[in-house]
Amino acid sequence: xxxxxxxxxxxxxxxxxxxxxxxxxxxxxxxxxxxxxxxxxxxxxxxxxxxxxxxxxxxxxxxxxxxxxxxxxxxxxxxxxxxxxxxxxxxxxxxxxxxxxxxxxxxxxxxxxxxxxxxxxxxxxxxxxxxxxxxxxxxxxxxxxxxxxxxxxxxxxxxxxxxxxxxxxxxxxxxxxxxxxxxxxxxxxxxxxxxxxxxxxxxxxxxxxxxxxxxxxxxxxxxxxxxxxxxxxxxxxxxxxxxxxxxxxxxxxxxxxxxxxxxxxxxxxxxxxxxxxxxxxxxxxxxxxxxxxxxxxxxxxxxxxxxxxxxxxxxxxxxxxxxxxxxxxxxxxxxxxxxxxxxxxxxxxx
Numbered sequence: 206x207x208x209x210x211x212x213x214x215x216x217x218x219x220x221x222x223x224x225x226x227x228x229x230x231x232x233x234x235x236x237x238x239x240x241x242x243x244x245x246x247x248x249x250x251x252x253x254x255x256x257x258x259x260x261x262x263x264x265x266x267x268x269x270x271x272x273x274x275x276x277x278x279x280x281x282x283x284x285x286x287x288x289x290x291x292x293x294x295x296x297x298x299x300x301x302x303x304x305x306x307x308x309x310x311x312x313x314x315x316x317x318x319x320x321x322x323x324x325x326x327x328x329x330x331x332x333x334x335x336x337x338x339x340x341x342x343x344x345x346x347x348x349x350x351x352x353x354x355x356x357x358x359x360x361x362x363x364x365x366x367x368x369x370x371x372x373x374x375x376x377x378x379x380x381x382x383x384x385x386x387x388x389x390x391x392x393x394x395x396x397x398x399x400x401x402x403x404x405x406x407x408x409x410x411x412x413x414x415x416x417x418x419x420x421x422x423x424x425x426x427x428x429x430x431x432x433x434x435x436x437x438x439x440x441x442x443x444x445x446x447x448x449x450x451x452x453x454x455x456x457x458x459x460x461x462x463x464x465x466x467x468x469x470x471x472x473x474x475x476x477x478x479x480x481x482x483x484x485x486x487x488x489x490x491x492x493x494x495x496x497x498x499x500x501x502x503x504x505x506x507x508x509x510x511x512x513x514x515x516x517x518x519x520x521x522x523x524x525x526x527x528x529x530x531x532x533x534x535x536x537x538x539x540x541x542x543x544x545x546x547x548x549x550x551x552x553x554x555x
Contacts, residue, residue: 216547220245223543231419231514231531232260233540234451237548238524242455250419250532252430263405263418263448264530265437266515267508270447271374272475273393275314275491276461277381277443279471280396282310286384289314289474296380299351303358310380312363313373314490315480319365321357322372323350344438345410347378347389367480367488371444378443389443401460406449410440418448419532421512433512445508454517454528462519476504505541509534516541523548 212218216235223229230248244260281287287296289311293304304320312318344350354372361368378389385392390408398406409415411434421433441447449457460466467475478487478494478501487494495503505518514537517528525548529540 219543219547223539227536227539229531229536229540230533232258232262232451233529234455235544236526244451258419261450261452263450264532265421265448265513267510267513268445269506269508269515270445272491272506273397274374274377274443275475276397276466277393278377279467279475281384283468283471297383301355305359305363308363313377315488316367316370316373317364317480318373319359319361319363320373321354321360322370323353345440347375347442350375367482374444400465401456403453403456406453408441408447412439421532423511423534436511451528451530455526458519458526
């Protein structure tokens, strides 16, 4: 007869402890592999109005939505409108005078294209500096980013190495628009959100957010805070900035793994490690792929912006899924660590 776990051994206790220690503000969802999603929430969605976060609160997810862009591209590949080996000049009417002619869709998906980035996270740490050159309130579509990088030179030759690149995903968004004849956000709504049942997800402008959306907060060193409304593009797109809920993100993984978004071949390609950074972290199409003994141990997406931190992961061996979304600049990763600690403890007891 199995005895009930002590309070400190439960997942809820571990997550509560991590949330308290880190001052986490947001929501989390956990599926230990049985298909049942437990949801939790901490902190305030609106500090001025003292509105609490709920498990179904909508959060910005920054780069966490690059995987939606990858699915959109692969859907067009399935339809025969693109190939993974299509080169940029075949996909876009836009001209890029200093870009290599041999950049492929595959390289854009895997951050190995070498195109110049409008925000190079390896050398830049202040996202807000960008908007001195191009006001954030003018950014409402992928094309609006082009002045930030279109005339710049290549960072390295196509396929030479991995270098995380936001501009590459802007180009992918433009490719989706040209190949489909639809706005990027409309295409994702039709071919990702609707098939997955993600009714609480969208690319809403910061000046038109729907109800039950968390405001992003930037905490200053002197103890004051401000919202992130002047720190981000007014509307997200193909490189980041969508809004979703914890339950919707679990619906996304379920639809992807259930082959309801893509067929078997391209689903497998999306989840396969194609490249790796200098630290050995692997990347598929829009997802990070952490390997252990030659197998994918964790496949995950993450996003960080001022007032946004987000992680969502699947664990192929156990079938577990975890998501943490926060309306603060940090905090999602320690929540994922707490969940993984719980998973490891249960494996030891089996």
